Amino acid sequence: GMGGSIIDYAVVCEEIARSGCWGLASYFNSVIMYGADMILHCGNEEQKQYYLPKLAKGELLFAYGITEPDSGSDAAAAKTMAVEQGDHFVLNGTKIFITLADKADYTITLARTDKDAPKHKGLSLFIVGTKSSGYTARPLKKMGGFTDTTCEVVYDNVIVPKTHVLGGPEAINFGWPLLLSTLETEHLEVAANSLGYAQAAFDDALAYAKERYAFGQPIGKFQAISHMLAEMAVDLNLARLSVYQLAWLRDAGKPCFKEACMSKLAATECWTNMAHRAMQIFGGYSLMYEYDIQRYLRDSYILLIGGGTRQIQKNMIAKALGL
Ligand SMILES: Cc1cc2nc3c(=O)[nH]c(=O)nc-3n(C[C@H](O)[C@H](O)[C@H](O)COP(=O)(O)OP(=O)(O)OC[C@H]3O[C@@H](n4cnc5c(N)ncnc54)[C@H](O)[C@@H]3O)c2cc1C
Structure with missing residues (x-):
């Protein structure tokens, strides 16, 4: 919101972390990186107009749902499916280790939209509202980072409007290059x-x-x-x-x-x-x-x-x- 540079961002990250407060750093980065930076660089104009002012005011928290139980390093092997039905997609699958997925307003979710395409080409990113019916986030116990949460997320027939494809309809099946x-x-x-x-x-x-x-x-x-x-x-x-x-x-x-x-x-x-x-x-x-x-x-x-x-x-x- 203040037009800061990436160097400014690095300074703020370093200083917050230097205070030793894991939770503050985690929430801050979920807003700036997984919310603002993702929308700014990958969103279409309508998405920028809607989400960025709210993110700048600190009114929204985002999570980043890429990793799955069977695909972490090999993230493009994601199995979560998004099936097109009229004006929306229906998402089914499971994500794992997702930071603040139970606290966020939205989880940016990587899902397969073309099961026949090569694995890097049939993926899209969705802005999934965490209040959607069928979205469940369960915090897992871990050895560190006690002041944020790390969750398993289940998508059970979650309905996501087409307007929530990150980057708009033209970005369907282009989720991987956007992510990179x-x-x-x-x-x-x-x-x-x-x-x-x-x-x-x-x-x-x-x-x-x-x-x-x-x-x-x-x-x-x-x-x-x-x-x-x-x-x-x-x-x-x-x-x-x-x-x-x-x-x-x-x-x-x-x-x-x-x-x-x-x-x-x-x-x-x-x-x-x-x-x-x-x-x-x-x-x-x-x-x-x-x-x-x-x-x-x-x-x-x-x-x-x-x-x-x-x-x-x-x-x-x-x-x-x-x-
Ligand atoms: C606390 C925490 C928070 C996280 N938050 C998020 C989040 O918010 N969103 C999200 O999407 N993910 C998140 N992650 C997931 C994280 O990005 C993955 O755990 C990570 O990418 C590794 O994936 P994996 O655990 O499946 O390990 P695997 O991919 O199964 O790897 C296991 C081991 O094999 C090695 N390995 C795998 N492939 C190769 C290869 N090609 N060459 C050499 N070695 C290889 C790995 O280096 C590792 O040592 C989080 C993880 C943790 C622990």
Whole structure:
């Protein structure tokens, strides 16, 4: 709503994550990435006019329903079916691990609209109202990210008007290319958030190394600890450079798919590795729930997987290298 750039978006993601509040970051990104960015880049004019002002006012929450029980990395193998009937489609299928699908007003849903077409060509994206009859979202228990929900979503004869095909009728069967066109920004969001959490883990570890005494001196004076913190600072700096390089490329409208995969990989691994080392610096207190360190480690596994695993990022980077 304020005309911010992608660099602005990265700064906000990083700073919210740095506050350590998973839930706030998750809700914010569901509005901005899965709502505003999807509608802005994939929606038709009518959809932009209807949804964007409401999203800018914070009146709508979106979820992003791509993954299915039998297809995560291979998302184009989705089996959820959308069958055309007059002025609407009827959706049947199941999605899994969908963030905030029980809280959102709409779930952007990937479904097969042509079962005979090659798998990447017969897919469409639907803006599915979560109050629709036949839509059920069940939160699952998970080891981290306690302040948002991760849901199984069942579509049982859910009626979706044709006006809710993302991009309009001409986008029927073009859901996959639309999805790919938003991946760079999605990877940026994941990377910038990971960077913020990594910074938070580093800040806590550095402060603790200065105040915790052992053998009569702050533990940060032991070279084993000070070198670990020096390496953490280097890793953080490299992850930050990759995030802002990607944001800059995206703002400049330059191709950046390879850089998006690199940044997603670098920043998510940076966060997990940062949390692992912060755990060592905190010693026994690292395992205690009254300190945030254990939470940073648990939460970091979510972004290592969500948005595409490290193996998938490496596959994409290797492909971009011509391998
Ligand atoms: C907390 C959480 C929130 C999530 N939120 C959402 C959401 O909001 N919306 C959504 O749509 N999805 C969401 N996801 C799903 C997430 O994107 C998938 O879990 C992820 O893409 C991996 O899919 P999978 O779990 O089916 O693993 P699989 O695809 O079954 O992969 C299993 C393992 O095999 C490896 N593998 C698979 N294919 C290859 C290959 N070609 N080469 C090398 N290795 C391979 C993977 O890297 C992984 O190590 C979320 C997941 C989690 C955990």
